[in-house]
Amino acid sequence: MKINSIILFFSVITLNLFISCKKNDLNSLNDNFYVRHAGADMPVYIRGNASEKVFLLFIHGGPGDNGLQYREGIASENLEKDYAVVYYDQRGQGLSEGKFEQEDVTISLMSDDLHAVVLTIIKKYGNDISIFLLGHSWGGELGTDYLLKNNYPPNIKGWIEIDGAHDVPKINVELAKMIIKVGNQQ
Amino acid sequence: MKKEIIICIILFFFGLGYSQTPDSTSIFDTKTYTFSYFGNNFLKPGLKFGTNIILTEKTIDKYKTRQLLLGGNIGFFWHPKSHIGVFNYYEFTYRIIKLKKYKYIKISIGPGIYRSFYPETYNVDNSGNVNKVLLAGRIYFAPVLTFGTGKFIKDSFFKSRTFTTNLMFLFDYNTGIVPLLNFELAFTF
Numbered sequence: 001m002k003i004n005s006i007i008l009f010f011s012v013i014t015l016n017l018f019i020s021c022k023k024n025d026l027n028s029l030n031d032n033f034y035v036r037h038a039g040a041d042m043p044v045y046i047r048g049n050a051s052e053k054v055f056l057l058f059i060h061g062g063p064g065d066n067g068l069q070y071r072e073g074i075a076s077e078n079l080e081k082d083y084a085v086v087y088y089d090q091r092g093q094g095l096s097e098g099k100f101e102q103e104d105v106t107i108s109l110m111s112d113d114l115h116a117v118v119l120t121i122i123k124k125y126g127n128d129i130s131i132f133l134l135g136h137s138w139g140g141e142l143g144t145d146y147l148l149k150n151n152y153p154p155n156i157k158g159w160i161e162i163d164g165a166h167d168v169p170k171i172n173v174e175l176a177k178m179i180i181k182v183g184n185q186q
Numbered sequence: 187m188k189k190e191i192i193i194c195i196i197l198f199f200f201g202l203g204y205s206q207t208p209d210s211t212s213i214f215d216t217k218t219y220t221f222s223y224f225g226n227n228f229l230k231p232g233l234k235f236g237t238n239i240i241l242t243e244k245t246i247d248k249y250k251t252r253q254l255l256l257g258g259n260i261g262f263f264w265h266p267k268s269h270i271g272v273f274n275y276y277e278f279t280y281r282i283i284k285l286k287k288y289k290y291i292k293i294s295i296g297p298g299i300y301r302s303f304y305p306e307t308y309n310v311d312n313s314g315n316v317n318k319v320l321l322a323g324r325i326y327f328a329p330v331l332t333f334g335t336g337k338f339i340k341d342s343f344f345k346s347r348t349f350t351t352n353l354m355f356l357f358d359y360n361t362g363i364v365p366l367l368n369f370e371l372a373f374t375f
Contacts, residue, residue: 033306043268092360097324102361116310123316
């Protein structure tokens, strides 16, 4: 193997490391940052159009999913044309890091994490922004808890829930019933 | 964490000590350096620089030789959407060389440390105060287990090339351990 081709190989890789930074402007945001709260470091990704100062904050499902998986598909693409869409990885999920005890992870703590994310977005983009929460599945439960616990914070202008889960034990019971019913039909 | 760092430092000086007593009977270079492309999950690019010394070498027959090596490595990888990971680890390597084809396989194990560096980071305290954190990140004890295969290159500046699968375990990551799967393409000189 020739030395030149090896040097070229490593040069291309090194160059690749340094080509990434995109300048953020409000019309096409590409903002990545972390929020540190109560022993967890949670990555936050903001994409889309923030010119109207409207932010749509995705609360992902699971627990066990991650924020950016909701960016797949045409729905997010269309949303990002008009709004700044915020994706974040909840405590202990996705690329979030930290050190904490399993027993300490409660809905209340994760609700406080969400509040920390909201406060950080306000700190970065100003107090005049409007935030709409969008919770899917487990995110539906977390978002509801957050709104009730924090008495509907003024910057939260709306709440969208997709297939929210609010009574997990009951879901499990109903799921068992549904499997039997579908099985009988087949 | 202090204990792990002390172990790494001791191993480093242990390696330096050995590096001053090369085995002159070996047909292979007793001390070599490696420069690698190091990809976390292959796709997150990084680089690694390392050094290896032969501790012992035994010829099994005229076709095979086995070696025990000690190595030290430092490197980083870059996750474009979130963080940079910087690591330093030391490894004991068991290598079997097929002399006829000049090929080898190797397995390594050793302790290390890993530090993540986040981009812009904000700390939110219990009172709701938001403050920027400089050089935010986490440090982990990160032992490494690797499997590799390679080939010596004749009449070249680079003495060998190796493809290695590297498993790095980060301890006390959230509530447990997380394994990182890395792939490495290394050139030795």
